[in-house]
Amino acid sequence: MIEFLGYRPDLEDHESIALGSAPYKHQLMASEWQEADMFSWWHVRNQGPKGSCRGHSLAANARLCYYIAQGEIDLDKDGISNESNLQDDFSADYCYYECQRNSGIHGDNGATIAGGIPVGLDGIAREVDLPYETRYAPSRVTDDIRAKAKQFKFKRYTKLKTAHDVFDWVGSGQGGMDWGTVWPLPFTKGCLVKGMSPRQRGGGHATAGGCLIRGSTLKKLVPALAGDVTDDEWVMQCMNSHSTSAQYKGFYFVTLNGCADVLAHSWTEAIGWSDIAEPRPRKIDFTKRSLFG
Numbered sequence: 001m002i003e004f005l006g007y008r009p010d011l012e013d014h015e016s017i018a019l020g021s022a023p024y025k026h027q028l029m030a031s032e033w034q035e036a037d038m039f040s041w042w043h044v045r046n047q048g049p050k051g052s053c054r055g056h057s058l059a060a061n062a063r064l065c066y067y068i069a070q071g072e073i074d075l076d077k078d079g080i081s082n083e084s085n086l087q088d089d090f091s092a093d094y095c096y097y098e099c100q101r102n103s104g105i106h107g108d109n110g111a112t113i114a115g116g117i118p119v120g121l122d123g124i125a126r127e128v129d130l131p132y133e134t135r136y137a138p139s140r141v142t143d144d145i146r147a148k149a150k151q152f153k154f155k156r157y158t159k160l161k162t163a164h165d166v167f168d169w170v171g172s173g174q175g176g177m178d179w180g181t182v183w184p185l186p187f188t189k190g191c192l193v194k195g196m197s198p199r200q201r202g203g204g205h206a207t208a209g210g211c212l213i214r215g216s217t218l219k220k221l222v223p224a225l226a227g228d229v230t231d232d233e234w235v236m237q238c239m240n241s242h243s244t245s246a247q248y249k250g251f252y253f254v255t256l257n258g259c260a261d262v263l264a265h266s267w268t269e270a271i272g273w274s275d276i277a278e279p280r281p282r283k284i285d286f287t288k289r290s291l292f293g
Contacts, residue, residue, distance in 0.1 A: 006053035006110040007180035007204035009267035011103060013114035017269060020117060021159035025279045033171030036211035038237060041073065043085050044250030045092060046243035048134040053206045054111035054180065055096025056241035060208035061176035062090040062124045062152060065275040068173060075126055075152075086128050092241070094125035094149065097138040108136040110204065113180050113269040117157060120273060123149035155277040160270045163259035167234060170211055175274035177209035177236075182267045189224045191248040192235075193258035198265055209238045209254070222248055229255065 042063075047056055067073055072081040073088045082088050096111060103115035129145050160166045160177065170177055183205030185193045215229035229235060236254045244250040254262065262268055 006047070006051035007183075007206040008103075008105070008110040008112050009180065009182075009204050009269070011105065012112045012180070012269055013103075014269060017114050017117065017159055017271065020157070021271070022156040024158050024160070024165055033167065033212055033234060034173060035213050035217065036237075037213070038210055038239070038251070039249070041067070041082050042210075042239065043082075043089060044239065044244045045085070045132070045241045047092070047241040050096075050134050050136060051108050051110040052092055052096040052132075053241055054099050054113070054116060055092040055094070057178050057180075057206040057208045057239075058095040058099065058116045058120060059090040059092040059124065059127075060210070060239050060241075061178050061273045062095075062120070062154070064176035064208070064210050065154060065273055066090075066152070068175065069275040076128070086131060087126075089127040090152065091125045091127045091130040091132070093132050094130045094141060094145065095119055097141045098146075100138065101141075111206075113178060113206065113271060116178070117271070120154045120157065123151065123153040125149035126152070154273045154275060156274050158272045158274075160272050161263070163256050163263060166209065166259055166263070166270060166272070167212060167236060167256060169272040170209055170236060171234070172279075174276070174279050175272055177270060177272050178206070179209065179262075179268060179270035180204060180206040181262055181265055181269075185252070185262065187247065187252065188228055189222065191222060191252045192218075192225055192228055193252065193254040193262065194228065195255075195258050196261040196265060198261075200265060204267060207238050207240050207252075209236050211237050213237055213253075218253060 074081045075088050098119045099111035099115035102118050103112050125145050182200050182202045212234050215233035216231035219226045238252050
């Protein structure tokens, strides 16, 4: 029996994802990808025993796109950026329950990437309006909360088919990446994905990809990976929802080859979210008050 950890590839609607996908448009050359740091402003979450990873991955993308658009995380507009998970974060519970509602999934039985698309396009509630609880209680979502959620919505999503598309999406500042696949991934030194067999087995899990860093930076962060990446190699940084004790402080890293192998797995579905209706080159400074100086 297959154990699904929150992402449901058996219920995924690949056809509807493809039909609603905005055409992929390449904006920047590979040499123009930007290195970005998320450690200084990102709040790693913990889903606990609930199968809500799909809600966490969607909320993570909302947080990332808000940061790209505004240059800070200040959802309540009180002048204090990134003050707490409650005031300056999006509701993973809202995303999880609404994802399930769209897919007709009942009980704490996970969700799909497709189920989250109408949520992202219609609006995502703040954490203060629906704080996360480890108990399963979809009745907590009300029409009033849905109305409040409409002020925070994505402008578009695009189905990402190749590893270069994924890296270009996050490296050019278009937005975040949302994917569900088999879990656990085959981590090297506990946090790096360099490749994967198409026969990889496990449960289903959804996480978010947020930015690119160079291999030289990754080796400074995780010296044990010195022999696993080259200095000039690009590596994607992904956010998990298993607390800061998972992988590397709650994050994991994927090489370009590793990303290609994950995408090739039959369970994987990946989309990119953006706050802009049409892609355009832009400079995003993720590095203020960060490990990059």
